[in-house]
Amino acid sequence: MRPETLDATELLEALRVHADSDDWGTLPPQVYCSEEIWDLELARVFRPGWVNVGHVSEVPTAGCFKAVDVLGEPMVMTRARDGSIHVLSRVCSHRWMDICGGSGAGSVPSLQCPYHRWTFGLQGALRAAPEMDETPGFYKADYSLHVFRHEVWEGFVFVNIDGSAPPTARLWGEMGQQLSNYGLSDWAVVHSIPWGESHWDWKVFMDNGECYHHLGAHHDTLEPFMPARLVVDAPDNGDYTLLYAGIAPEALAEGEGGQLVYPSTDRPTPGLDDQQRTSLGLAYPFPNYVIALTPQAMIWFEVHPLGPGRIDLTTHLLLPPHLIDAPDSDARVSGHVETLTAIHEQDILVCEGVQRGLQASAARPGMLSHLERHNRTFARWYARQMTASSTERPDSPG
Ligand code: FES
Ligand SMILES: [Fe+2]
Numbered sequence: 001m002r003p004e005t006l007d008a009t010e011l012l013e014a015l016r017v018h019a020d021s022d023d024w025g026t027l028p029p030q031v032y033c034s035e036e037i038w039d040l041e042l043a044r045v046f047r048p049g050w051v052n053v054g055h056v057s058e059v060p061t062a063g064c065f066k067a068v069d070v071l072g073e074p075m076v077m078t079r080a081r082d083g084s085i086h087v088l089s090r091v092c093s094h095r096w097m098d099i100c101g102g103s104g105a106g107s108v109p110s111l112q113c114p115y116h117r118w119t120f121g122l123q124g125a126l127r128a129a130p131e132m133d134e135t136p137g138f139y140k141a142d143y144s145l146h147v148f149r150h151e152v153w154e155g156f157v158f159v160n161i162d163g164s165a166p167p168t169a170r171l172w173g174e175m176g177q178q179l180s181n182y183g184l185s186d187w188a189v190v191h192s193i194p195w196g197e198s199h200w201d202w203k204v205f206m207d208n209g210e211c212y213h214h215l216g217a218h219h220d221t222l223e224p225f226m227p228a229r230l231v232v233d234a235p236d237n238g239d240y241t242l243l244y245a246g247i248a249p250e251a252l253a254e255g256e257g258g259q260l261v262y263p264s265t266d267r268p269t270p271g272l273d274d275q276q277r278t279s280l281g282l283a284y285p286f287p288n289y290v291i292a293l294t295p296q297a298m299i300w301f302e303v304h305p306l307g308p309g310r311i312d313l314t315t316h317l318l319l320p321p322h323l324i325d326a327p328d329s330d331a332r333v334s335g336h337v338e339t340l341t342a343i344h345e346q347d348i349l350v351c352e353g354v355q356r357g358l359q360a361s362a363a364r365p366g367m368l369s370h371l372e373r374h375n376r377t378f379a380r381w382y383a384r385q386m387t388a389s390s391t392e393r394p395d396s397p398g
Helices: 008-021 033-046 167-179 201-208 329-358 370-387
Strands: 053-054 066-072 073-079 085-089 105-107 126-128 147-153 158-159 189-197 231-233 238-244 280-285 290-293 298-307 310-319
Touching: 008 033, 008 370, 033 298, 033 370, 053 066, 053 073, 053 298, 066 298, 085 158, 085 370, 147 167, 167 238, 167 280, 189 370, 201 298, 201 310, 201 329, 231 370, 238 370, 280 370, 310 329
Parallel strands: none
Antiparallel strands: 053 158, 066 073, 066 105, 073 085, 085 147, 147 158, 189 310, 231 238, 238 280, 280 290, 290 298, 298 310
């Protein structure tokens, strides 16, 4: 038996202490492995929070859709005729068939269920239901698809499943201001890599957002030009973290007018400040959304938790407007994909290794370095979300 096996009540008590603590301790290891904690996370972190489902460029024109499974909810993100974005349930209002048949993306005039051909508009209204005229009490208006509350933040689409989350502007507005030079809404997805089910907890993924591990996991890839010691934490309000991983001075390239820039042959996004031109920006709106930004490219990690110790992961490459249709796009995309694949393979080794360690009887709470301020902010936020009573939730709508 594990020497320090705590039940869910004891784990919540440990989190309550953590939420108010000033120390640099990690979360208790068992919160990364527990089915009971996962059930509480669904109720206290994910359903009341904002969960990332896509980017506006994935549904660029009217009729485009993308199916996505989020926390057990089959959803479809659509762009309607008037250009508006919607996030609908894929559960048919007739007899619960997945109207997209499980997955898919593309462009359609309407959404049609493959089971009995009920047809829905791109905003969810039921348009046609064959052979239903003789059914007493049936009115099409009563059988729209469920519409999830959504918001678009900096070009990314988020859903709030229970409808109670405060506006994204209140949670992440300051970060949006700090990132405004990038003009993120105009960037577009140009390539996606589906990694599928990955065997580590969503919080292990978030923890891995620090740059301290460049020293070990990426000692031969990132550390030589993006050393751990050069990470700078931007101010945050506790609902997100924003980091800038600085480039070693000797690795910086010379850009237009002799300006030092992030090493790349591509022209940087215009309008960035000195720090943004010479760093990798890492943005983490909580609970589980991650983007990594160079002046010439963005990696978006689409993370869908599946249960304790399991996520579904896709990495997407996005480019800024001036590079989307620039010459040599195949070579540009394959170069980025090669780099991000090599680095992610190093991250797989450590994330899987951490998850195995978390499940061992010898796992104890650890201590964080000053280079892991991101982990400390995330752990406090998580502990607050998990332990606030429903009447005193730190974030309420408004
Ligand atoms: S279940 Fe969708 S039309 Fe019957
Ligand atoms: Fe990493």
